[in-house]
Amino acid sequence: MGTPSAAVFGAGVMGIGIATLVVGRGLPVTLVDVDQARLDKASERVRDELRLAYMMGSLPRSGPTGELRIAHSAAAAAESAEEATWVIEAITEDAELKAELHKEIAAVFAPGTPRITNTSSIPVDELAGQVPSPADLVGVHFMNPAYLIGTLEVVRGPRTGERAMSAVRDLLSALGRKGIVVGDGPGFVTSRVLHRMINDAANVVEEGRATVEDVDALMEGCLGHPTGPLRTADLIGIDNLVDSLEVLYERTGDEGCRPSELLRRKVAEGDHGRKTGRGFYEYGAP
Numbered sequence: 001m002g003t004p005s006a007a008v009f010g011a012g013v014m015g016i017g018i019a020t021l022v023v024g025r026g027l028p029v030t031l032v033d034v035d036q037a038r039l040d041k042a043s044e045r046v047r048d049e050l051r052l053a054y055m056m057g058s059l060p061r062s063g064p065t066g067e068l069r070i071a072h073s074a075a076a077a078a079e080s081a082e083e084a085t086w087v088i089e090a091i092t093e094d095a096e097l098k099a100e101l102h103k104e105i106a107a108v109f110a111p112g113t114p115r116i117t118n119t120s121s122i123p124v125d126e127l128a129g130q131v132p133s134p135a136d137l138v139g140v141h142f143m144n145p146a147y148l149i150g151t152l153e154v155v156r157g158p159r160t161g162e163r164a165m166s167a168v169r170d171l172l173s174a175l176g177r178k179g180i181v182v183g184d185g186p187g188f189v190t191s192r193v194l195h196r197m198i199n200d201a202a203n204v205v206e207e208g209r210a211t212v213e214d215v216d217a218l219m220e221g222c223l224g225h226p227t228g229p230l231r232t233a234d235l236i237g238i239d240n241l242v243d244s245l246e247v248l249y250e251r252t253g254d255e256g257c258r259p260s261e262l263l264r265r266k267v268a269e270g271d272h273g274r275k276t277g278r279g280f281y282e283y284g285a286p
């Protein structure tokens with residue numbers, strides 16, 4: 001067998017971070033997106049993120065980085081990535097889009113290739129029920145930024161096979177990550193807990209009880225939250241956060257997950273957080 005390699009679908013916040021982690025660990029990656037503008041910027045963004053990762057000491061400086069290839073479709077990725085060891089899907093949090101893409105991936109990559117979804121909230125088995133070879137589908141919830149946060153959630157759906165789990169263990173070992181295996185269900189563990197808390201933080205601001213800065217300062221200073229929930233919302237991307245809350249609300253009926261009006265307004269106004277230069281805080285040009 002040749003050098004292990006990954007194909008990463010989605011060149012957004014997470015896809016760029018995951019691709020950075022893979023090449024930073026010396027392995028080749030093919031990055032795929034349907035948005036040409038994202039692909040045009042991808043190499044530069046991965047280079048910038050690598051620089052940041054080295055500065056923070058979160059990736060080893062020794063050894064060569066892996067090659068970054070770019071592709072526009074699953075078919076082109078399958079050609080470019082040849083026998084990809086892992087296919088990692090990190091596209092928009094939309095169950096229908098993801099199911100369609102997983103069908104395309106299953107049609108062009110060799111059977112038995114593990115298909116990893118980085119969904120924040122959609123149950124793995126919901127996707128598995130719509131795609132061929134469901135045993136190959138497994139959830140790996142990389143955290144943001146993927147090259148910095150060393151622990152991640154591994155979601156084994158009821159149909160996920162042992163071969164896919166074993167491939168995930170190899171992936172985590174190659175990337176120097178620690179995985180914690182959890183049961184399937186809307187939001188798994190981390191999004192189920194975190195997204196609801198961020199939504200409450202936005203509701204508190206909307207109700208006029210405290211400012212954005214004070215909510216974050218209280219959660220940081222009193223409760224030890226490292227960045228405060230609203231700064232975390234900006235890091236995640238408020239559009240993605242609202243999509244994930246919708247998934248949680250639709251599948252659990254939990255009123256605490258009904259997206260806050262403040263979050264919805266920010267999405268409508270294009271204030272999506274760091275990625276657009278403004279969310280709850282200002283960041284300058286993205």
Ligand SMILES: NC(=O)c1ccc[n+]([C@@H]2O[C@H](COP(=O)([O-])OP(=O)(O)OC[C@H]3O[C@@H](n4cnc5c(N)ncnc54)[C@H](O)[C@@H]3O)[C@@H](O)[C@H]2O)c1
Pocket residue numbers: 009010011012013014015032033034035038090091092093094097101118119120121141142143144235236237240244
């Ligand atoms: N942002 C976070 O902090 C975070 C953390 C963990 C997991 N996630 C999950 O990771 C996934 C990606 O999130 P993101 O924040 O990177 O979103 P994003 O909006 O930044 O990027 C999504 C990308 O997917 C691309 N895309 C859409 N359909 C596609 C297709 N069919 N083929 C290829 N590319 C396609 C879009 O063009 C876009 O570039 C989501 O499922 C999200 O819930 C996000």
